[in-house]
Structure formats: structure tokens, C-alpha cells
Amino acid sequence: MPPKSGFQRAKTVAYEDDDGYSDDEYYEDEPGGDALADISAEQMRLGTIKVKEALSSTIQPSDAEIQEALWHYYFDVGKSVTYLKNKLEPTRSEAPAQTKKPKATSRFDQAAKVANTTVKNAPGKQIPSLSPFARTQRPLHRYPCSYSPIVLDSSFSSAEYFFWDTPWCNVPPSRLGEITIQPRYPRGGLLGGSSKPSKLAALAAARKKKQEEAKQKPNTNDTKSNIETDQAVALLDKLNVKGKDDSSPSAQHSDSKDPKMNKISQRKYPNRKNSNIPLSLEPEVEEAAGAEPSPALDLPDLRSDPSDFASILCATHNTETERHGPEDFPLTYNSFRGFNPDPFAKPSPDDIVLRAQGKSAIGKTAKNSQPKNANGDSLSQSVSKLSVEESPQTPKVKSKNLNVVEEFEKSNMKRMANFVVIGHVDHGKSTLMGRLLYDLKVVDQRSIDKLRKEAETIGKSSFALAWVMDQTSEERSRGVTVDIxxxxxxxxxxxxxxxxAPGHKDFIPNMIAGASQADFAVLVIDAGTNSFESGLKGQTKEHALLVRSLGVQRLIVAINKMDTVSWSQSRFEEITNQMTAFLTTASFSPKTITFIPCAGLTGENVARKVEDTNAAWYHGETLIQALDSSEPAKRNIEKPLRLTIGDVFRGGILNPVSISGRIDAGSLQAGDTILCMPSAETATVKSLEVENEPVDWAVAGQIATLHLADIDPIHLRLGDIVCTPQSPVKLVKSFGCKILAFEHVMPMGVDVFRGRLQAEGKVKELGALLGKASGEVVKKKPRIVKPGEVARVVVELERELPLEAGVRVVLREGGNTVAAGLIEG
Amino acid sequence: MRLLKSSISTKDASGPATLLPQDPEDMWHAYNLLQPTDLLRAKAIRRITSTSDSGATSSQRMALDLTISITSTDFDIAAGQLHVSGTVAVENDFVRLGAFHTLDLELNRAFTVEKSGGWDSVALEVLREACDAERRAELWAVVMGEGVANICVITEHQTILRQRVEVAVPRKRRGGVDGHDKGVEKFFATALATLLRYLDLGGTKVESEAREDRTVPLLLASPGFTAQSFLQYVKGEATRTNNKPLMALVPSVLVAHSSSPHLHSLSEVLASPALKARLSDTKYARETSLMDKFMALLRADDGRAWYGPKEVHKAVDKGAVGRGGGVLLISNGLFRAQKVAERKKWVALVERVREEGGEVRVLSSLHESGKRLENLGNVAAILTFPLEDLDEEEESEDTGEADEGGDMVI
Known part of the structure; x- marks a missing residue:
């Protein structure tokens, strides 16, 4: 037989070392006390009980006899029993076995026993005789056959009789057992989560398994054979560890017990050891299933089978041990609480359950337990089936395989247009839009009233309409739009x-994000004195240049707050003239610019004609009419898909990953597989939304919300490009582009903007100055590009980004837009 | 860095100097000091393999004093470590001549340097600067935007990005406002946790004593209100968690405006008037303002500001970078050139400008100002008088290939 495993050896050593008292010391002390000290008295009492139990069915010696025997044998129960047996019934065959057994007790067990149970206060002389070698020499199979089957049904009552005066005796053993076994199950959750959900999961899995069984008979056989192999493996393991059993005190204690229990305990120990390790590695579900004291198991049978062993340990033994760890061991007076020298000697509740399951699975007695045991298998099987059958080819969402282009043409959809509202900060963009929505009954009276009330409470009643658009707490408290x-x-x-769009200088990145999604723009200008002028120096100018360089051709100039200048025609014309001059230099065509006077706060000339008598001079269209008359932009539906991610968010419980953004080119439908660059991760479009309405497809020009599956949101960043795997966007580290400089451009660090994308980069090289109209090279390698000049430059990016030829970018530095560029191939 | 022993002769500026690095920043100085072909002597641990007569080999690690002739240097900015490789130049019992060895310079371990061609003015300048005992300014800065925070430390000679925090903050959406707020909250929490990890406020006893004389100022910069909101959050967290060191830090936090959440807007932050007043004496603030001055002149385009190696050389040749306002801006990256001749060329340029009475500013390539200069070709000059068309001859070298006339961009 193999020597003890290193682990056990270490444990033994540790026990011996940790307990400050060595066996020898203890024994030296023990016989010293002639008068029975408290401890001795206790030992005597317990010893008497033990002996009585050992002998109870066959021989009934008097207490005095037992005590005498114990006294003579220094509380050695075994010897006492032998002595008594020899004395009272010399023909008993197991007597020699009895005497033999204690000899085999391991050093460790002796120590533990002496220290804690003290019932078998073995004399010191026994220990030296026990070398580990001798211990391991003894074959295991002797155990069962060496004891005669003494089934002592009365043992319980007799024990109780003896323990009547100890407080713990009156507690029903069943209850004691329950108390301590119970905590083990919830603690199964240590491996991750409480046992409850996994219980559910286990049940669900069991049900699933059953269903599968019904469907596929051959599979059931598989699982069964699996179980059987598991069993076989377990048995093999048991054989392997049998050596350990020999020295285990459970075997020692079960000397005179019925062999059934003995067998069980022997099997349990290895079973536990080997089942414990896989337990921690196996999925939680199975763990929980295994650990569950399910009523379907025949666990009660095991428990209710009273044995000698149980009676010796008063049925509470192992449970007591679980509660009092080995840390209690040094205190000898604790011992009578039934400390078990080796807490692992007895089968753990887990093992009992597992065993029961295993048994029932083999014996096919309990049907419920079979799927339980097979839970892990069935789960993994079903999972693997799922992955094999479905994952690679067919996505979870079935594509309808629509021809989106045709569908789009068929649908005769209403014209669609996205427009961005731009202008200097506080020129009333949000309020104008709030008014527009209110007048068109998109926002109802109640919400406006509510907003108005809220606005009044913080003393900003004029912001009520703007709050239709500005929804975050920061925007409201500061009274500034921050994001689109x-x-x-x-x-x-x-x-x-x-x-x-936000008007504030700091949020131009957000404005760029908005402008890049727009077909046309509404430039809002405050007609108030000085406001217009300050705006022209500020963001009125910058925004106008930006939308132009982002490709917006058509511009509606809404001259706002006309009520503050009492609808003065001269003011309107002054602004119109100045703006026309400026915008034409910014290469807007005068034909595509419309000027509309309006008042956002009061709503005049927004949706309805102005009624103010001062405004009688104006006969033009309202803002709405102007919007309506704008020509829709051309869509690149036929081109490969390009979508710039404008937002990544959690679209709800059903849609944990959602993105939104304008489809720049191409089309999309539910079920499509998309590729996100630069992460190069694919995802499946679960469903699509346009304008908060679920749709089957979406085409270029629409701002779509995509609910995705099969992707982690960490792969999605604002500004990333979504494309089809068939025609991916290339990633570039540096690109050449033609720029129109708004500020001096020299080799310098810049921020590169493209829609939501904002990246660090630098102007690496000034290639050439180009003629503004002809595009011919005017000067090579200029030192600096002055505002208004067109140049060809090379921009190097900090990291690779999906930028294609023909894409418009904006270069900014230090809070100023330096240049707008068009990427060249 | 302490100069333990200097045997640099005044005659021909040759001879060794023994230095003791004490600060992580000293490694940066050492990196700027050590050139290929220089001799470096330092303690090293080397595995010595010996073969006995019978052919058995045995190896053991030995601490040796090794002198190497440098072939290359490698500086790890984040860790502040300097690895110098070279060939053994002085033989000893264990190592033969010419064997390769890489010395890892360590703090508080002296090393001796002997410049191969003697100590030139730039090297001496570095040495002087390195041994400047004055307590150096240190500033932690967080350049942030919504969802992005760059945590960096600005020392006298370096700006080191310690950590970039990126948290996805959902944009505001109709009906999805709390997603945004939650995202911001999460971002702030992450940023603060990361910052605290680097700041080490609690610190070890020794460290906190060392820093007792002055709390390290913390600079928060962002576009919009992010920095203010973050400061509010920090205050709130400090009160909520009763974090005393953090509470003590709050008053010394500076909030500034930057135009972008990227690191290169640091230069703009440092140039802001509010900060200038507080940081005026520091090298990086000086460098930044110098670069700003240069940029302003360049924008003015009056021929007084030139950049790029060739142009600057020409300008110096013409004597334009001299007495009366001539400034040569040069990145110390140029002096770390692997080729000795290359370095000599730049040292010569510096010395010429000095002779002519011009001002020479060596900018640290690890600062934002240095990075800006790097974009301009590592060297730039402000001239005393305007010079036009310094780049003209250059143009004639070019072939006229870029004639592909495109549409007008805008």
C-alpha cells in the first residue's frame, strides 16, 4: 500500500505541532492523579458509556465493573471492553479483534482522540508501538470482516439514558444534525452566488434535460453511460485512496459497528476527497444540484440508519466536529462535546448527497436524481449542441433577406431630412426648436407646463422651451446645451x-458630431444689438465654416429674437447683408441661403405667420415652410455600408448593446452582420429603429439605432465606423488631405474630427500650397499656411483610424478650428 | 543627482565625473548625458561562466565593476529606468575586453562617465542642470473630457503620462438621460480611483514627510465643465468617505480650461494667465511661453521666425541668431543622436549661437513644448532681423511632381 500522501502527512504533523501538548506529555500527566480529577471523572463517565455501548447488546456488565475495568486500563475503552467481554462472555469471537484494533490507531488519531474525546485515554505505551509502517501494512478488507454485525437498535436509548444529565443529550439527534449540516448548502454559494438561483438553474436544466431525453433517446444513453463512467472513475479513485482509510479514525471508531455503516464511511472518505475537487471546478449549477438536500433523494434512509458508530458518537459527532474546528483541540475539557479527531473521516453532507445520487442513478430507483446528477452533462451538452448547430452560420436573428434598395423605392417613403441647428451660444437655438416642436404638437401642453414650472422654480422661466431639448441636469442647471x-x-x-447643436465654444466637438449627420443646417442668429456682432466673431462664424466644410450646402438663416428689436426691417436687412457677404466668402452659394426672421420664445414666424404689426413688411415664408422647401440630399444607398457610431448605450434589458448613428452610405436590415472598425469586431444586428420606431431596414441618410448581438460594448467607441465585412474600411495611420486653413497651419499637433470621432494627431508635413480655384500647386513645402489658403498636408494620427478617401475632417488646435480638410486617396 | 567627484580638466574638458542619481528624474538626465562611445563605469552583476580543465562548466553571478564603451542607451520613460548597452572597455579577471554588457543604472548607485570627445558645452550644461540641488517643482495634471482623462505628472524636465482613463459615457438621448448621468458618475469614480492610486496621498511615512514642505499641486483641465464637476465630485467623495488626505488636497487643486481632452492641450493650459502666475518659475512654463512667442512670430510671418534644420543652419550662418533677441530653440532629442557626428553638428550650432551672443534654449523633448518643437523639426530660431526665402534653394531640389490638380477643397 502506498505511503500516506504528502498532504496527510503534513496535516498530521501540523496537528501534532500545533497542539502544544504532545501525546507523551499528556500520558505522563494522566495517571498521576490518584483521585479522580474532574477530567478523569468525565473520562470515566464517557468511558463507561463507550464501553457500555460497545457491549450493550450482548453483555450487560454493571457500571461498577466497567469503571473498574476502565480504571485498570487507564480509560482504554478497547481494552476494557475486551476485558469485560472475556470476563463475562469469553466465547465472543470479536474480542481479539477488539484488542487488536486500538493498536492500529495512528499516532495522529491517538493524539486527537486523547486530546479531544479522551474517552479512550490510551496508555502511552501504545503509541510507540505504532509506526506508520505498521499502520499501512494492515490491509483494509479486514475491517468489515473483523467485526461481527452487532446491530444495536437500542443503543440510542441506552446512550440517552446515560447522557440524561448532559445538556446536549436531550436535544434530538436529528435536530443537532440538521443544525450543522444546513449551513453547508448555502455556503456552496462561495463558489459564486447563492444556492437559490442555481437551484432554479438546476431545475431548469433538469427539465431541459428531460425534454431532450424525450426528443433524443440515443443522447440519454450517452448521459447514462457518462454517469456510469463517472461512477467507475469514482470507484477507481476510492480504491486509490483506500490506504488513507486505514488510518482514518472512522474506521477505528466503527470497530463494533454494523458493517454497512462502516462500509459507507469507508467509501465516503475517498469519495468526498475526490468529489470535492471536481466540485469546485464544475459549473455552479451542478455544484448546487449536487449539494442540494433534495427530498427526492433517499438521504433520509442513510441518516435514519442508526449504527454502533452513530451511537458511539451519539449521532451528533460529525456535526459537532464540523462546527468546532481543530482549533478547539488543545482544550481537553472541550472534548466531551464530542470532538472528532479527524473531521474528514466522516462523509460530508455533500458526499452523502452525491453518493445517494450516484446510487439512485445506478439503481434507477429514483428517477428525479438521475437528471440531477447529469445536470452538468446535459447542460454542457445542450450548450455544445447549440454552438455546433447554430452559432457560426445562422445568427440568432433571421435576416429577412430584403432587397433594401427595392424596398426603399417601393415604400415611397416621405422625404426625410436631418438638419442641424447651429449658431452662437445663447442665440436661442434650443428655445427655437422647443417652440417648433411645441407648435407642431410634438411636445404636448402638459410637458411644456411641467417644464415651465420647473424652470420657474430655479428662476429661469425663459428656458422652459429650451428644456425640451436640454435634458441633462447639467445642461439645465447651467442653461447651456452641452450635447446634441x-x-x-x-x-x-x-x-x-x-x-x-451646442453653441458653446467648448462643445464644438459635439456640434461637429451633429453637423456631420445633417443634410442641411439652420443657422440661428440673435438679432439683438451687439449679440449678432459678437456672434459673428464667435461661433456664428465658426459654425458656418464648419458646416460648410463638413459638406452642408444648404443653409437657412433664422434671424431670431426679432421681437427684441420690434421686428425692425432695417436690422433684418443689415444682418442679411452682412451674413450674405460672409457666407459667400465661405463659399456658400447665395441661392442656397434663406433668411427667415422669427422669434423663438413667442413663436412668431416659426410655425405660424407673424401677427405683429411691426412685421407687416415681411411676407416671406415661415421657418417651417422654409424647412419644407429644402431639397433632400442625395443618398448613397447603393454604396457599401458606412455608419459612424454616434452613441453607444444600453437600449434596455432586451438590448444590452445599442448604437446609433447616421448611415452615411449603403443600407442595413435586421439580421445583417456588421463589422466595427477599428476594433474589427463583428456583430449581428438584432433589430433596427429609426426615429424610435422599429423597422426592418434603414438606408443612407437615416439616423438609425441598431440593437446588436454578439459583441461586447468595449469594442464600440464613439466615432467608430460600422461597415459590412465584405467591404471593410481601411485603417490608416496617416493620410494626405487638402485643407482649407481657417488659422495658420504649420507642422503642429491637432485634433482630428470626423463626426463623433475625435483623435489626436499632428500635421506632419506641409506638402504644397494650392491655388484656391484651380487646385494647382502654387508653392511647394510652404513654411506656414495662412488663413484662407488651400494646401495639401500630411496628417499623422496617434492611432490607426478608419478614414477613407473622400471623407471630410476638421482639424482643431487649442480650441480653434484650424482647418477643414478632404482626405485624398 | 549628486556630483561625487569631478576630474574634468579645465583645459580640454576631458576626464571622468562620478555621479549619484537620487531621483527618478536623474535617469532622464543620465539619458541625456550618455552618448555612444562614452565610457561608463558602474557596478554590475554578471553571470560568469567558467570552464574547468576537465571541460565542466560552472556559472555564478558576480558583482563586478564594469567599464563599458556605450553603444546604445534605452530609456523607459514610465518606469524611469535607463539601460545602457556597450562593450567592455576595461578588462578584468572575469570579463574579457569587448564582451557585451548592458548596465542598468540604478538609483543611489554611483556611476562614472567619461565623455569620449571631452565634455562639450551642452554636456556640461546637462551636468550642471542635473546637479542643481534646488527642489524641483512637480505638478500632477489631469487633462480630461467627458469619458476621457489623461493623468500625467509634470516635473521640471518631463511630462509623463501615467494613465489614460477611458470610460464610455452614453450620450444624452431622449428618455435615456440617466444613462448619461450614470456614465459620468462611473467615469468620475474611475478617474478618481486611478488618480489616487498614483498620487499616493496616504503615502508611506517617509514619503509624506518628504512632501510635507509642499503639497503637490493638482491641476484639472478640461473643456466645458467637466473639470469643475470632477472637482465637485472629489470634494463630495472626500467628505463622504472622510478621506482626510484627499480633503487636504482639495484646496490645492487648480481648475483650468483646456480646449480638448488630449494631452497636447497641456501647453495651452500651462500658458493660461491664471496658471502662469503660479508656475512662472518653472522650466516648463518658460518653455511653453517661449514656444508661444515663436508661434506668434511665425504667424506674423515677417521672416523672423524659422524652423527646420536647414533653415536654422542657414539663419545662423547669416548671423541672424545673435545678439539682440536671437533665440535658438533646440530639442534635447537632437543631442541624443546615436551618431556622434550628428551630435557634434548640433553642439557646434549651439556653441556658435552662444558665441554670437544669441540665446540658446534646450527644450526637453518630453514636455509638450518640446513636442511642439519636435513637430517643427526639433529646431527653430527667432532671428534678430528678418530673412526671407531661407527655404528657396530647397525648393529647386524638388521635382514638380505634385501637379495633380484636384477640385477645390472647399
Whole structure:
């Protein structure tokens, strides 16, 4: 037989070392006390009980006899029993076995026993005789056959009789057992989560398994054979560890017990050891299933089978041990609480359950337990089946395989247009849009009233309309739009998407993000004295240049707050003239610019004609009419898909990963596989939304919300490009582009903007100055590009980004837009 | 860095100097000091393999004093470690001549340097600067935007990006406002946790004593209100968690405006008037303002500001970078050139400008100002008088290939 495993040896050593008292010391002390000290008295009492139990069925010696025997044998129960047996019934065959057994007790067990149970206060002389070698020499199979089957049904009552005066005796053993076994199960959750959900999961898995069984008979056989192999493996393991059993005190204690229990305990020990390790590695579900004291198991049978062993340990033995760890051991007076020298000697509740399951699985007695045991298998099987059958080819979402282009043409959809509202800060962009939505009944009276009330409470009643667009607490408290607000409305001819851009200088990146999604722009200008002028120096100018360089051709100039200048025609014309001059230099065509006077706060000339008598001079269209008359932009539906991610968010419980953004080119439908660059991760489009309505497909020009599957949100960043795996976007580290300089451009660090994308980069090289109209090279390698000049430069990026030829970018530095560029191939 | 022993002769500036690095920053100085072909002597641990007569080999690690002739240097910015490789130049019992060895310079372990061609003015300048005992300014800065925070430390000679925090903050959406707020909250929490990890406020006893004389100022910069909101959050967290060191830090936090959440807007932050007043004496603030001055002149385009190696050389040749406002801006990256001749060329340029009475500013390539200079070709000059068309001859070298006339961009 193999020597003890290193682990056990270490444990033994540790026990011996940790307990400050060595066996020898103890024994030296023990016989010293002639008068029975408290401890001795206790030992005597317990010893008497033990002996009585050992002998109870066959021989009934008097207490005095037992005590005498114990006294003579220094509380050695075994010897006493032998002595008594020899004395009272010399023909008993197991007597020699009895005497033999204690000799085999391991050093460790002796120590533990002496220290804690003290019932078998073995004399010191026994220990030296026990070398580990001798211990391991003894074959295991002797155990069962060496004891005669003494089934002592009365043992319980007799024990109780003896323990009547100890407080713990009156507690029903069943209850004691329950108390301590119970905590083990919830603690199964240590491996991750409480046992409850896993219980559910286990049940669900069991049900699933059953269903599968019903469907596929051959598979059931598989699982069965699996179980059987598991059993076989377990048995093999048991054989392997049998050596350990020999020295285990459980075997020692079960000397005179019925062999059934003995067998069980022997099997349990290795079973536990080997089942414990896989337990921690196996999925939680199975763990929980295994650990569950399910009523379907025949566990009660095991428990209710009283044995000698149980009676010796008063049925509470192992449970007591579980509670009092080995840390209690040094205190000898604790011993009578039934400390078990080796807490692992007895089968753990887990093992009992597992065993029971195993048994029932083999014996096919309990049907419920079979799927339970096979839970892990069935789960993994079903999972693997799933992955094999479905994952690679067919996505979870079935594509309808629509020809989106045709569908789009068939649908005769209303014209669609996205427009961005731009202008200097505090020129009333958000308020104007709030008014527009309110007048078009997109926002109802109640919400406006509510907003108005809220605005009044913080003393900003004029912001109520703007709050339709500005929804975050920061925006409201500061009274400034920070990020793009998206909203929808519909006229008879067109469905509009509003992109309300922030006017503040710091949020130009957000404005760029909005402008890059727009078909045309509404430039809002405050007609108030000085406001217009300050705006022209500030963001009125910058925004106008930016939308132009982002490709917006058509511009509606809404001259706002006309009520503050009492609808003065001269003011309107002054602003119109100045703006026309400026915008034409910014290469807007005068034909595509419309000027509309309006008042956002009061709503004049927004949706309805102005009624103010001062405004009688104006006969033009209202803002809505102007919006309606705008020509829709051309869509690149036929081109490969390009979508710039404008937002990544959690679209709800059903849609943990959602993105939104404008489809720049191409089309999309539910079920499509998309590729996200630069992460190069694929995802499946679960469903699509346009304007908060679920749709089957979406085409270029629409701002779509995509609910994705099969992707982690960490792969999605703002500004990333979504494309089809068939025609991916290339990633570039540096690109050449033609720029129109707004500020001096020299080799310097810049921020590169493209839609939501904001990246660090630098102008690496000034290639050439180009003629503004002809595009011919005017000067090579200029030192500096002055504002208004067109040049060809090379921009190097900090990291690789998906930028293609023909894409418009904006270069900014230090809070100023330095240049707008068009990437060259 | 302490100069333990200097045997640099005044005559021909040759001879060894023994230095003791004490600060992580000293490694940066050492990196700037050590050139290929220089001799470096330092303690090293080397595995010595010996073969006995019978052919058995045995190896053991031995601490040796090794002198190597440098072939290359490698500086790890984040860790502040300097690895110098070279060939053994002085033989001893264990190592033969010419064997390769890489010395890892360590703090508080002296090393001796002997410049191969003697100590030139730039090297001496570095040495002087390195041994400047004055307590150096240190500033922690967080350049942030919504969802992005760059945590960096600015020392006298370096700006080191310690950590970039990126947290996805959902944009505001109709009906999804709390997603945004939650995202911001999460971002702030992450940023603060990361910052605290680097700041080490609690610190070890020794460290906190060392820093007792002055709390390290913390600079928060962002576009919009992010920095203010973050400061509010920090205050709130300090009160909520009763974090005393953090509470003590709050008053010394500076909030500034930057135009972008990227690191290169640091230069703009440092140039802001509010900060200039507080940081005026520091090298990086000086460098930044110098670069700003240069940029302003360049924008003015009056021919007084030139950049790029060739142009600057020409300008110096013409004597334009001299007495009366001539400034040569040069990145110390140029002096770390692997080729000795290359370095000599730049040292010569510096010395010429000095002779002519011009001002020479060596900018640290690890600062933002140095990076800006790097974009301009590592060297730039402000001239005393305007010079036009310094780049003209250059143009004639070019072939006229870029004639592909495109549409007008805008």
C-alpha cells in the first residue's frame, strides 16, 4: 500500500505541532492523579458509556465493573471492553479483534482522540508501538470482516439514558444534525452566488434535460453511460485512496459497528476527497444540484440508519466536529462535546448527497436524481449542441433577406431630412426648436407646463422651451446645451430630424458630431444689438465654416429674437447683408441661403405667420415652410455600408448593446452582420429603429439605432465606423488631405474630427500650397499656411483610424478650428 | 543627482565625473548625458561562466565593476529606468575586453562617465542642470473630457503620462438621460480611483514627510465643465468617505480650461494667465511661453521666425541668431543622436549661437513644448532681423511632381 500522501502527512504533523501538548506529555500527566480529577471523572463517565455501548447488546456488565475495568486500563475503552467481554462472555469471537484494533490507531488519531474525546485515554505505551509502517501494512478488507454485525437498535436509548444529565443529550439527534449540516448548502454559494438561483438553474436544466431525453433517446444513453463512467472513475479513485482509510479514525471508531455503516464511511472518505475537487471546478449549477438536500433523494434512509458508530458518537459527532474546528483541540475539557479527531473521516453532507445520487442513478430507483446528477452533462451538452448547430452560420436573428434598395423605392417613403441647428451660444437655438416642436404638437401642453414650472422654480422661466431639448441636469442647471439633442417631427411633405447643436465654444466637438449627420443646417442668429456682432466673431462664424466644410450646402438663416428689436426691417436687412457677404466668402452659394426672421420664445414666424404689426413688411415664408422647401440630399444607398457610431448605450434589458448613428452610405436590415472598425469586431444586428420606431431596414441618410448581438460594448467607441465585412474600411495611420486653413497651419499637433470621432494627431508635413480655384500647386513645402489658403498636408494620427478617401475632417488646435480638410486617396 | 567627484580638466574638458542619481528624474538626465562611445563605469552583476580543465562548466553571478564603451542607451520613460548597452572597455579577471554588457543604472548607485570627445558645452550644461540641488517643482495634471482623462505628472524636465482613463459615457438621448448621468458618475469614480492610486496621498511615512514642505499641486483641465464637476465630485467623495488626505488636497487643486481632452492641450493650459502666475518659475512654463512667442512670430510671418534644420543652419550662418533677441530653440532629442557626428553638428550650432551672443534654449523633448518643437523639426530660431526665402534653394531640389490638380477643397 502506498505511503500516506504528502498532504496527510503534513496535516498530521501540523496537528501534532500545533497542539502544544504532545501525546507523551499528556500520558505522563494522566495517571498521576490518584483521585479522580474532574477530567478523569468525565473520562470515566464517557468511558463507561463507550464501553457500555460497545457491549450493550450482548453483555450487560454493571457500571461498577466497567469503571473498574476502565480504571485498570487507564480509560482504554478497547481494552476494557475486551476485558469485560472475556470476563463475562469469553466465547465472543470479536474480542481479539477488539484488542487488536486500538493498536492500529495512528499516532495522529491517538493524539486527537486523547486530546479531544479522551474517552479512550490510551496508555502511552501504545503509541510507540505504532509506526506508520505498521499502520499501512494492515490491509483494509479486514475491517468489515473483523467485526461481527452487532446491530444495536437500542443503543440510542441506552446512550440517552446515560447522557440524561448532559445538556446536549436531550436535544434530538436529528435536530443537532440538521443544525450543522444546513449551513453547508448555502455556503456552496462561495463558489459564486447563492444556492437559490442555481437551484432554479438546476431545475431548469433538469427539465431541459428531460425534454431532450424525450426528443433524443440515443443522447440519454450517452448521459447514462457518462454517469456510469463517472461512477467507475469514482470507484477507481476510492480504491486509490483506500490506504488513507486505514488510518482514518472512522474506521477505528466503527470497530463494533454494523458493517454497512462502516462500509459507507469507508467509501465516503475517498469519495468526498475526490468529489470535492471536481466540485469546485464544475459549473455552479451542478455544484448546487449536487449539494442540494433534495427530498427526492433517499438521504433520509442513510441518516435514519442508526449504527454502533452513530451511537458511539451519539449521532451528533460529525456535526459537532464540523462546527468546532481543530482549533478547539488543545482544550481537553472541550472534548466531551464530542470532538472528532479527524473531521474528514466522516462523509460530508455533500458526499452523502452525491453518493445517494450516484446510487439512485445506478439503481434507477429514483428517477428525479438521475437528471440531477447529469445536470452538468446535459447542460454542457445542450450548450455544445447549440454552438455546433447554430452559432457560426445562422445568427440568432433571421435576416429577412430584403432587397433594401427595392424596398426603399417601393415604400415611397416621405422625404426625410436631418438638419442641424447651429449658431452662437445663447442665440436661442434650443428655445427655437422647443417652440417648433411645441407648435407642431410634438411636445404636448402638459410637458411644456411641467417644464415651465420647473424652470420657474430655479428662476429661469425663459428656458422652459429650451428644456425640451436640454435634458441633462447639467445642461439645465447651467442653461447651456452641452450635447446634441435629437428630436423628430413631421410636416405634410417631410419627416425631419432635428439635431440641436451646442453653441458653446467648448462643445464644438459635439456640434461637429451633429453637423456631420445633417443634410442641411439652420443657422440661428440673435438679432439683438451687439449679440449678432459678437456672434459673428464667435461661433456664428465658426459654425458656418464648419458646416460648410463638413459638406452642408444648404443653409437657412433664422434671424431670431426679432421681437427684441420690434421686428425692425432695417436690422433684418443689415444682418442679411452682412451674413450674405460672409457666407459667400465661405463659399456658400447665395441661392442656397434663406433668411427667415422669427422669434423663438413667442413663436412668431416659426410655425405660424407673424401677427405683429411691426412685421407687416415681411411676407416671406415661415421657418417651417422654409424647412419644407429644402431639397433632400442625395443618398448613397447603393454604396457599401458606412455608419459612424454616434452613441453607444444600453437600449434596455432586451438590448444590452445599442448604437446609433447616421448611415452615411449603403443600407442595413435586421439580421445583417456588421463589422466595427477599428476594433474589427463583428456583430449581428438584432433589430433596427429609426426615429424610435422599429423597422426592418434603414438606408443612407437615416439616423438609425441598431440593437446588436454578439459583441461586447468595449469594442464600440464613439466615432467608430460600422461597415459590412465584405467591404471593410481601411485603417490608416496617416493620410494626405487638402485643407482649407481657417488659422495658420504649420507642422503642429491637432485634433482630428470626423463626426463623433475625435483623435489626436499632428500635421506632419506641409506638402504644397494650392491655388484656391484651380487646385494647382502654387508653392511647394510652404513654411506656414495662412488663413484662407488651400494646401495639401500630411496628417499623422496617434492611432490607426478608419478614414477613407473622400471623407471630410476638421482639424482643431487649442480650441480653434484650424482647418477643414478632404482626405485624398 | 549628486556630483561625487569631478576630474574634468579645465583645459580640454576631458576626464571622468562620478555621479549619484537620487531621483527618478536623474535617469532622464543620465539619458541625456550618455552618448555612444562614452565610457561608463558602474557596478554590475554578471553571470560568469567558467570552464574547468576537465571541460565542466560552472556559472555564478558576480558583482563586478564594469567599464563599458556605450553603444546604445534605452530609456523607459514610465518606469524611469535607463539601460545602457556597450562593450567592455576595461578588462578584468572575469570579463574579457569587448564582451557585451548592458548596465542598468540604478538609483543611489554611483556611476562614472567619461565623455569620449571631452565634455562639450551642452554636456556640461546637462551636468550642471542635473546637479542643481534646488527642489524641483512637480505638478500632477489631469487633462480630461467627458469619458476621457489623461493623468500625467509634470516635473521640471518631463511630462509623463501615467494613465489614460477611458470610460464610455452614453450620450444624452431622449428618455435615456440617466444613462448619461450614470456614465459620468462611473467615469468620475474611475478617474478618481486611478488618480489616487498614483498620487499616493496616504503615502508611506517617509514619503509624506518628504512632501510635507509642499503639497503637490493638482491641476484639472478640461473643456466645458467637466473639470469643475470632477472637482465637485472629489470634494463630495472626500467628505463622504472622510478621506482626510484627499480633503487636504482639495484646496490645492487648480481648475483650468483646456480646449480638448488630449494631452497636447497641456501647453495651452500651462500658458493660461491664471496658471502662469503660479508656475512662472518653472522650466516648463518658460518653455511653453517661449514656444508661444515663436508661434506668434511665425504667424506674423515677417521672416523672423524659422524652423527646420536647414533653415536654422542657414539663419545662423547669416548671423541672424545673435545678439539682440536671437533665440535658438533646440530639442534635447537632437543631442541624443546615436551618431556622434550628428551630435557634434548640433553642439557646434549651439556653441556658435552662444558665441554670437544669441540665446540658446534646450527644450526637453518630453514636455509638450518640446513636442511642439519636435513637430517643427526639433529646431527653430527667432532671428534678430528678418530673412526671407531661407527655404528657396530647397525648393529647386524638388521635382514638380505634385501637379495633380484636384477640385477645390472647399
Amino acid at each position: 439633442a435629437t428630436n423628430y417631427f413631421e410636416t405634410d411633405k417631410t419627416r425631419f430630424t432635428i439635431l440641436d
